[in-house]
Structure formats: C-alpha cells, structure tokens
Amino acid sequence: MIRSAAVRKRLRELPLHIMLLPGVILTIIFSYIPIGGIVIAFQKFVPSKGVFDSKWIGFDNFRYVFDLPNFSSVIWNTVFIAVLKIIAGLIVPIIVALLLNEVVSKGFKRTIQTVIYFPYFLSWVILGGILIDILSPSSGIINDVVKLIGFEPVFFLGNEHWFPFTLVISDTWKEFGYSTIIYLAALTAIDQHLYEAAIVDGANRWKQTLYVTLPGMLPIVTLMTVLSLGNVLNAGFDQVFNLYSPMVYSSGDIIDTFVYRLGLLQAQYGVATAVGLFKSVIAFGLIVLSNFLANRFAGYRIF
Structure with a gap:
C-alpha cells in the first residue's frame, strides 16, 4: 500500500x-x-x-599571472568596486522601500515604482552610451550643472579617482529599483498588530520604523547580505567594459576585463583561462561561505 x-x-x-x-x-x-x-x-x-x-x-600560467606587476591592482579594483556595489545595493533599496512604504497615494506610489524599475531592464550597452553623453566634460548635463555652480568640469569616465565611484553610483541607480521589490515584500509580511501596539505605547512614525519596521526587515536584510558575499569578485563586466578606457585601467580594470584583454585581444588563452580558474575557485569558496552564514544567521539553506 x-x-x-x-x-x-x-x-x-x-x-x-x-x-x-x-x-x-x-x-x-x-x-x-x-x-x-x-x-x-x-x-x-x-x-x-x-x-x-x-x-x-x-602551473606556469599561474606563476606568470601572479608575477604581472598590475595583477594585484586588478584584484584590488575588483574587490573594492564589488564591495562598494554590495553596500550601496543594500542601503539604497532599503531606504527607498521605507520611503515608499510611507506613501499613501497608490497612484503616486506605482508611478515612482515604475520610474525606478525602468533602468533595470536596459542593457549596459544602452546605458553606457547615455552615461558617456551626460557625463561628458564638455557637453554633458552633469558637468553643465557643475560649471553653473562655479566648479571645474570633472572627467568622470576618464579620471582614475572618480571612475570607481562613477561605476558604483551608476550601477546602484540601475539596480536599486528591482532590489526594492524584495524589501517591499518584506514590509508587507510584518504583523500590523505590532504597529497598533506601538501606537498605543505612544510611538511616532520614526519610532515605529526604528523599533518595528527595521527589526521586521532584519531577517531578509541579513539573508541578502550574506548571499551577496558570493559576488565579491564580480564587479560587473558589462558595465566596466562599456565605460572604461586605458586612462582608468589603474583604478577600473577588473578581473573579467583583464581576462578579456588577455584571452581575446592578446590571444594568451592559457593565461586567461588560468585567471578565470583562479577567480572561479575563490568565488566557489565565497559562495560556500555565504550559504553557511545564511543558514547560520538567517535560517536559509539551499539543500
């Protein structure tokens, strides 16, 4: 039976x-x-x-790569840009979700949501062209505003100091709308009786957010944080490839673009594969670690 x-x-x-x-x-x-x-x-x-x-x-290919004078800076650029993207990609959507949660008008709320979601569906080929145009030091609208308030124009895509931060800000602008969906869903799961109890206790909107909303969002925030560890070595090839130039290699060259130049432009296939394998092994370790931490702190596990 x-x-x-x-x-x-x-x-x-x-x-x-x-x-x-x-x-x-x-x-x-x-x-x-x-x-x-x-x-x-x-x-x-x-x-x-x-x-x-x-x-x-x-292991000669690996020795060759590790002996390259600029390989350490490529690793640093990758980690630095990726970590900044992870931090901004957590903070901005949470703030926007909290603000949207306070909007009473459903029509206005849906309009804002549609506007902030839209860039997510555009490719970096399209957005790259847009950013190159609006960030131009001679004719870009951003530098027009900079000159209007009395400062010298900034070459955002050609200055090695500004380029990493330009990547982070533009990536956050593109992605945060989609990420906001997750946190809005987490907000709807919070027990409304907790807000009623907080109001009875005399809590204003700020204290309700501080003592009810944020603790209610904490599990999903913890989960998204630990799962993002697996992306520490993924700084965004599509974005960097469409925006960078030899002028900013020192601060904007990442592992993926480094592999692209070695393998496809210089035809060093063995060396490029060695770099890719090195990245994959480290990324695998980070993913295993992130899954362990997700299970440990957020009770989430894949298997």
Whole structure:
C-alpha cells in the first residue's frame, strides 16, 4: 500500500520533472561540458593543435599571472568596486522601500515604482552610451550643472579617482529599483498588530520604523547580505567594459576585463583561462561561505 502510494506520487510529479528537462539539458551543454576547457590553464595552448596536442606546462600560467606587476591592482579594483556595489545595493533599496512604504497615494506610489524599475531592464550597452553623453566634460548635463555652480568640469569616465565611484553610483541607480521589490515584500509580511501596539505605547512614525519596521526587515536584510558575499569578485563586466578606457585601467580594470584583454585581444588563452580558474575557485569558496552564514544567521539553506 505504501509502495503504491509512492508510485502514484511519483507519477503525479512526473510532468514537473519533464518540465525541468530543457533547463537541465541547457545547463549541461553550456555549463558542464565547457568545464573540460579548464585544462587549457595548464597548457601552452595553441588553437591549431587543440587541447590534446598542446604542450603541458603545469602551473606556469599561474606563476606568470601572479608575477604581472598590475595583477594585484586588478584584484584590488575588483574587490573594492564589488564591495562598494554590495553596500550601496543594500542601503539604497532599503531606504527607498521605507520611503515608499510611507506613501499613501497608490497612484503616486506605482508611478515612482515604475520610474525606478525602468533602468533595470536596459542593457549596459544602452546605458553606457547615455552615461558617456551626460557625463561628458564638455557637453554633458552633469558637468553643465557643475560649471553653473562655479566648479571645474570633472572627467568622470576618464579620471582614475572618480571612475570607481562613477561605476558604483551608476550601477546602484540601475539596480536599486528591482532590489526594492524584495524589501517591499518584506514590509508587507510584518504583523500590523505590532504597529497598533506601538501606537498605543505612544510611538511616532520614526519610532515605529526604528523599533518595528527595521527589526521586521532584519531577517531578509541579513539573508541578502550574506548571499551577496558570493559576488565579491564580480564587479560587473558589462558595465566596466562599456565605460572604461586605458586612462582608468589603474583604478577600473577588473578581473573579467583583464581576462578579456588577455584571452581575446592578446590571444594568451592559457593565461586567461588560468585567471578565470583562479577567480572561479575563490568565488566557489565565497559562495560556500555565504550559504553557511545564511543558514547560520538567517535560517536559509539551499539543500
């Protein structure tokens, strides 16, 4: 009897497993089969000879990369930009969600939500062109305002000091609207009786936010924070590639753009694969750590 019930359950679930097949097949083809290319990191790879006939050189590619004078700055740029993006990507959506939660007019609230969501759906190819135009030191609207208030124009995309912060601010502007959805959902899950109790105790709107809203959002904030650790080495290739130039390599060159130049522009395939493998190993460790911390502090686990 128990066995027949288990069989019936599996038959009911069979359509769901069949629905998963296309995604599983695509994942195998595009994510697992290419893993075999990792061997290039340990070869002096020559495309004409292929993987099987190229010379094996062990860890020489890794030694070459680690000895490059600018590799340490590439690692620093990646971590610095990614960490700033993570921090801004947590703080700004939380503040916006709290502000939207106080808006009474549903029409106005929906309008604001639509406006702030819109940039998320634009690619960095489009936004890159827009930013290059509005940040231009000669004709950009931002520098027109800077000159209007009496300051010298700033070359945001050509100044090595300003470039990382320009990346962080523009990325936050693009992404925060979508992230706000998560925190608005967390706000709706807070028990309304807690607000009623706070009002009875004489709490104003600020104290309600401080002692009811923020503690109610804390679990999801903790979860999003620890899960973001896995992105510490992902500073955003699409954005940086569309905005950077040789003038800002010292502060804006990240691992992904470094790999792009080594592999596709300089044809150093083995070296580029070695850098990519190094990044993947570190990222894997960070993801494992983030999942452990998510389970430890937020009670969230994937398996």
